[in-house]
Amino acid sequence: MARSAPEVNAGSMADIAFLLLIFFLVTTTIETDSGINRKLPPIQDENEPPPPLKERNIFIVLINSNGDLLVEDEPMDLKNLKQAAVQFLDNGGGKGDEACTYCRGAKDPSSSDNPVKAVISLQNNRLTKYSDYIAVQNELVAAYNELRNREAKRMYGVEFTEMEEMFKSESFTGNKDKLKDRIKVIKDMYPQKLSEAEPKRTSS
Amino acid sequence: MSKFKKKKSGDLPAISTASLPDIVFMLLFFFMVVTVMRDTSIKVKNRLPYADQVEKLEKKDLIMYIYAGEPSERYQSVAGSEARVQLNDKYASLKDIKQFVFEERQDTRDELRQAMIAGLKVDKETNMGLVSDIKTELREAEALKITYITKKGEALKNLE
Numbered sequence: 548m549a550r551s552a553p554e555v556n557a558g559s560m561a562d563i564a565f566l567l568l569i570f571f572l573v574t575t576t577i578e579t580d581s582g583i584n585r586k587l588p589p590i591q592d593e594n595e596p597p598p599p600l601k602e603r604n605i606f607i608v609l610i611n612s613n614g615d616l617l618v619e620d621e622p623m624d625l626k627n628l629k630q631a632a633v634q635f636l637d638n639g640g641g642k643g644d645e646a647c648t649y650c651r652g653a654k655d656p657s658s659s660d661n662p663v664k665a666v667i668s669l670q671n672n673r674l675t676k677y678s679d680y681i682a683v684q685n686e687l688v689a690a691y692n693e694l695r696n697r698e699a700k701r702m703y704g705v706e707f708t709e710m711e712e713m714f715k716s717e718s719f720t721g722n723k724d725k726l727k728d729r730i731k732v733i734k735d736m737y738p739q740k741l742s743e744a745e746p747k748r749t750s751s
Numbered sequence: 752m753s754k755f756k757k758k759k760s761g762d763l764p765a766i767s768t769a770s771l772p773d774i775v776f777m778l779l780f781f782f783m784v785v786t787v788m789r790d791t792s793i794k795v796k797n798r799l800p801y802a803d804q805v806e807k808l809e810k811k812d813l814i815m816y817i818y819a820g821e822p823s824e825r826y827q828s829v830a831g832s833e834a835r836v837q838l839n840d841k842y843a844s845l846k847d848i849k850q851f852v853f854e855e856r857q858d859t860r861d862e863l864r865q866a867m868i869a870g871l872k873v874d875k876e877t878n879m880g881l882v883s884d885i886k887t888e889l890r891e892a893e894a895l896k897i898t899y900i901t902k903k904g905e906a907l908k909n910l911e
Contacts, residue, residue, distance in 0.1 A: 551764040564773045564780070571784040580814075580870065581805040582900035587890050614910060626907060673880030677873050678800035678909040680882070681899055685802040685906040692804055715809060 583684055585741075604659050606635045606667045610683055612674035625682055632690035636662050636737065649698060649736065662694070666740045687741060694737045699729075707733050793872075794830075795820035795837050800875040801904030808898060813867050815855045815894070817848070819881055820874025834877050836885065848888040869897045875909065 591597075608628070609617040616623045618631055639650025641660030650662065659665035667687055671680055695707035703710070707730070713719045714726050795818050808814055818837035822830040835842050838851045856864055869889055873882055889897060 554764075554767055564777045567777060568780045571780065579807050579809070579811070580900045581807045581903065582870065582898040583802055583804060584806055584868075584896070584898045587886060587895040587897055589893070589895060590890050625910065671879045673878055673883070675879040676875065677877040677879060677882055678875035680879050681800040681802055681875075681901060682906040682909040684899070685804050685901075688804040689906075711806070715807070 583681070583688060585684075588742075600666060601660070601664075603640075603657055604664045604666060606632065606659070606665065608667065608669050608683060608687070610669075610671040610675045610679055612672060612676070614676060614679035616683065625686060628683065628686045629690045629693070632667065632687055633693055635659055635667075636665050636690060637694055638665075649701075662737045663735075666742055668742045668744065670744045684741075688739075691737055691739050695733050698736055699733050702733075703729055792840065793818055793823070793837065794826050794840075794842060795822055795835060796874045796876070797872055798875050799872065799900060799902045801906060801908040802899075802901040803903060803905055805901055805903065806898075808868070808870065808900075810866070813859070813863060814870040814898075815852060815867060816870050816872060817851075817885060818872045819885065820877050834874070834881050836881070845884050845888055848885060849892040852889065852892040852894045867894065867896065869894050870900050871897060872900045 607617075607619060611617070616625060616628060618628065623631065634652060635658055636652075637650050638652035638655055638658040639647030639661060640652075640654050640656045640658055641647060641664075645660045645664070647661045647663075652658075669683065669687070692708055699705055699707035699710060705713075710726060710730055710733075713721075714723065714730060719726075797818060797820060819834060821827075821832055821834050822842070830842055836845060836848070837843065838847060843851070852869070856867065859867060871882070871885065886897070889895070
């Protein structure tokens with residue numbers, strides 16, 4: 548004689564489902580894009596001459612269509628670019644009014660006077676690959692961030708990138724105005740001056 | 752006449768269906784969680800380059816997405832293999848960018864217009880010529896804040 552099976556209690560099923568739901572709700576993060584922020588220069592009057600710049604305050608980075616770099620007329624590997632950019636920006640070779648009090652560079656008179664004056668000029672031609680360009684951009688931003696982090700750490704005990712993240716996050720409870728001022732101070736010490744020339748028409 | 756009815760023997764007990772709704776809900780939740788909303792279908796190849804000095808883009812509604820790259824394989828018979836610009840759902844020419852920026856601005860509240868960012872999703876094999884043309888158009892449209900959307904990873908990976 549077959550016995551009827553005892554009925555399984557289904558009351559807890561809902562609990563299990565909710566548990567799963569809550570687990571997924573907590574663990575999923577909606578994917579956000581991230582990227583390198585840049586500001587384009589406004590269109591300039593062609594008649595207006597560009598402001599004079601001293602040769603030693605310009606750091607020229609050329610990328611050709613094969614992704615090779617020419618930094619200050621010398622070929623260079625991408626992995627050394629950051630260090631070279633840091634050296635150039637942090638040189639602080641200026642005297643008198645142009646002296647840089649916080650730089651720790653070599654104070655080479657043939658390199659930049661002051662980070663405020665130093666300009667990095669990034670030049671590429673029309674056949675340069677986008678990924679090479681982004682790689683170089685990334686390294687140059689990394690150089691600026693390294694210096695900014697150093698100074699922010701020295702002055703405020705926090706890294707610059709951390710300060711920026713704090714400023715953006717909604718949950719930050721501290722004094723936002725103060726933080727904003729501090730970020731501005733650091734930004735003014737090492738302003739990102741990246742000039743991008745129009746790409747040259749010629750190939751490599 | 753017995754007091755106790757004998758249980759029917761032989762036929763199978765009915766399977767309880769009380770848990771079915773739960774199973775269905777579970778499936779529903781699962782799909783809700785894993786679905787990624789995508790408002791545009793991308794018609795160009797979109798292998799983003801790597802970078803690690805990136806900032807997160809917070810306000811999604813303020814980003815104007817501009818795609819560029821070679822058309823995807825299934826569109827190549829129609830669109831060719833030359834790198835193209837895509838705005839919204841359609842291939843566009845460079846001249847359309849200004850109009851696109853203008854329209855996006857119209858859709859945004861006044862006080863937020865200053866904060867709008869052009870997000871460039873460009874395939875890594877694209878030539879810089881096209882990218883600089885896009886940038887020139889954006890400058891002319893006075894959309895000066897741009898961001899190169901990248902994947903997270905070391906810059907050296909780009910050289911592979």
